[in-house]
Amino acid sequence: QVQLVESGGGLVQAGGSLRLSCAASGRTFSNYAMGWFRQAPGKEREFVATIRWSGGRTYYADSVKGRFTISRDNAKNTVYVQMNSLKPEDTAVYYCAAVGHPIPTMPQYPNEYDYWGQGTQVTVSS
Secondary structure: OEEEEEEOOEEEEOOOOEEEEEEEEEOOOOOOEEEEEEEOOOOOOEEEEEEEOOOOOEEEOOOOOOOEEEEEEHHHOEEEEEEOOOOHHHOEEEEEEEEOOOOOOOOOOHHHOOEEOOOEEEEEEO
8 A cells, every 4th residue: 555644834924935745655556646635624635746657757837837835855755845935825735646657748637647645734914
């Protein structure tokens, strides 16, 4: 069984920064990409960013481009998202996810991902 465990969420003032981490563990799986999504109360799960495990190519949602940076540590099987210039509208539960099958595109839809973490709350106060 593959486990994804997020950490690093919390409460921060607008303009502040947080770094989320997501560590993959459990049975060995072919990791093609990992990504971050978020879900605010009453809203659908929203794509944030994704990174190819091989090569490190990244892709971001327009709403976070220039403020968030996704990165990975292959040796630790861990993906990060550095979130700067946070806004109240960034408040949500943030989920990491992993793609365990070959995929030619940069995965940005929830159904493209095979494994999910439990989520970590990020709250940005105004």
